Amino acid sequence: MIPDHLPTSIREDGRLMMLSRAIEQIHYPDNEEMRSLAHRRLAFDELFVLQLGMQEKRARWQHEAKDGSSFTRYDHRIFAEPDQELSSTSKIAKKVSQPDTQLLGSTLWSVIATDKPFESTLPFSFTPAQRRVITEIFGDLGKRKPMCRLLQGDVGAGKTAVAASALLLATLNGYQGAIMAPTELLAEQHARSISLMLEPFGIQTVLLTGSQRQRERNAARQALASGQAAVAIGTHALIQDDVLFQSLGLVIVDEQHRFGVEQRDALRQKGLHPHMLVMTATPIPRTLALTLYGDLDVSVIDQLPPGRQKIITRWRTGARSSEAYTEIAQQVSEGRQAFIICPLIEESETLTAKAATSEYERLQRDVFPDLRVGLLHGAMKPAEKDQIMHRFRDHELDILVATSVIEVGIDIPNATVMVIEDADRFGLSQLHQFRGRVGRGKHQSYCYVLSAEASIQAQERLGVFQDTDDGFKLSEEDLRLRGPGDFVGVRQSGMPELRIADFGDTVLIEQTRTLAEQLWSSDPYLRKAEHAPLRERMYLFWQNFMAH
Structure with missing residues (x-):
């Protein structure tokens, strides 16, 4: 019989089967209900030790800082x-x-x-x-x-x-x-x-x-x-x-x-x-x-200030993509500016997506020869990127062709058009960040998402994006359609990958967080003898994260 690292109280509170029984039923289930209960127990284990690791991370920071300062509220x-x-x-x-x-x-x-x-x-x-x-x-x-x-x-x-x-x-x-x-x-x-x-x-x-x-x-x-x-x-x-x-x-x-x-x-x-x-x-x-x-x-x-103009979002495919260029020309003639986003820096032999460098050259030569076009991508040195963005901010450029490097924080109130090439290659949350680079001034703004032939799932995603401007709704939809890996925080956090549990399981995630907080509150650092197996399981799960 496999030893169970979960304390009896946690197992009873969570209405969970024994670990040995769960492993048996996940491989050789008596019926579908037993397989489901076994899966829930194993998913609970993953999420619970993950949450306990988070509790330790927080506790260590606050323990080291136990003599912090309390502010009087004015x-x-x-x-x-x-x-x-x-x-x-x-x-x-x-x-x-x-x-x-x-x-x-x-x-x-x-x-x-x-x-x-x-x-x-x-x-x-x-x-x-x-x-x-x-x-x-x-x-x-x-x-x-x-x-x-x-x-x-x-x-x-x-x-x-x-x-x-x-x-x-x-x-x-x-x-x-x-x-x-x-x-x-x-x-x-x-x-x-x-x-x-x-x-x-x-x-x-x-x-x-x-x-x-x-x-x-x-x-x-x-x-x-x-x-x-x-x-x-x-x-x-x-x-x-x-x-x-x-x-x-x-x-x-x-x-x-x-x-x-x-x-x-x-x-x-x-x-x-x-x-x-x-x-x-x-x-x-x-x-x-x-x-x-x-x-x-x-x-x-979770609430935007009143009076903000809604950005008009249009999804265009094939020949209709030229409509975006017409809009750019019109807006620039009125003194505005535009972004054009490409998924690649250089052209690739294996990928058919548009590249920023070649699009910059083509647009400057064939489409907008009389306008001031700039180029920005992640392979540039930081000083060079800052210089280009300063020029765009100061209206020394009319159009900025860029990669995803511009997705966060840039505030150019005079920019009113965002064009995203090969939009099906981006997740909803990233598309929403791109769209947020315009619509920051007093003028009506537009976002064009362009795609060639897209998969059924990509079509669904772009349709949702066209019809929704709530970032939190889009993030939930992104999680449903693409999974957690699309979120930049997950990719860069070093968090252990979940093998069984699902980031979309709201009930189980909230339950494990609550139980982890309660257990940590009653036994910080899990020092009681009865919690030793659970402590060992937690450290084993988190060892890759702790190494970072």
Whole structure:
């Protein structure tokens, strides 16, 4: 008889058969019901040890940081109309008071430049979803254990304003905050928008990137070390040894899947156990988030601000693809710009998809000879990519031919046309990210998805994309049609591959997460003798992940 690593209590709570019985019935089932019950037991095992590993990951981080800082909530400084029920709790300051300047030195705060709450200084009001998420984040910031939270939001959902709210609360408590972005362009974008948001409060922000002149870099470093600057926004340059903070209390990592674990940890180590918020604009299905980010609490901005123009999406095949070029010519004649996305960099002998380099040459020579066309792809050096994007942002180019390198974070309000060649080669979530690069300004925007002969499944996928603009619905559909491997976070996380369980099994995933949390709470690190077999099984399952 095979020893069973699951404790009896867990097995009974989960209504699971014994392990030896499950293995027997999965190979030689008495009937279909027994085969199904055996499969459920083995799937439970996979998900349960996965969730326990996530609990350990979270516990180790919070144990190392047990002396973190709890922030006092200044809701009257954030919300135009603070929630009266929340405002009655003891952790929330009920009257205007200066932050604790002893924590940072007198240079951080001189005079707050406005008596208005943060929301009232913005050109918009928070959506209910933004308000809910800010409240969740503030709840974490009010605890001594450091926050470990993932912030998800669809394209244009308002994550930047939420991040700025958290940064403002950190500075109101006398701490500094930092945002790390994967590219210089995205860092500069955050610096512009967040500096404007925090300016009314007299908060100085600095930008740190690899291409800065030495004089600018030195000035930014000195401002952070002295406490004169309360917020740092930058790229990997933030984690260089010569960048020092006076009192870093909040770390925000944008598009966190673009960074390695070591890079995120290096930024956290710049402070004394700071709170951490990671953000992504890639909607992730709930079941996938519960597993991929099982060590994090998850907040979701599932509502877009009112008044946003709907992007008109058109799926075209064959000869009708020329309609996209006609639209580009019309939009450029009105002073707008366009993206054209190709799945390959260079032409391939084995793949019949369009390549960015050859399409760039063809379009420049034959289709748009009088327009300014640029080329961007992942094989370029970072400095070259940033230069091209700066030229496009500054309207020195009319059309940008690119690969998937532009899928995240680029904000070009003047771009109104997105054309995606061989769209059947991309997943729904990636297509949605491409579409989100347009529609950011006041003008009507268009997205053309072009395909030659597509499979039945690809046709279904492109039809869904044409008719749906909800990123979370598209992500669920992507999970159903293509499986979890299409999600960038899964591909880059190092997570062990599931052999039996299904990422789409919402009930089982939620059950295993709840039971894992309960067991870990009662026996952290599974040190009780009765849990030794389960602990060994967990480490065996996670050994590949732990090696990363």
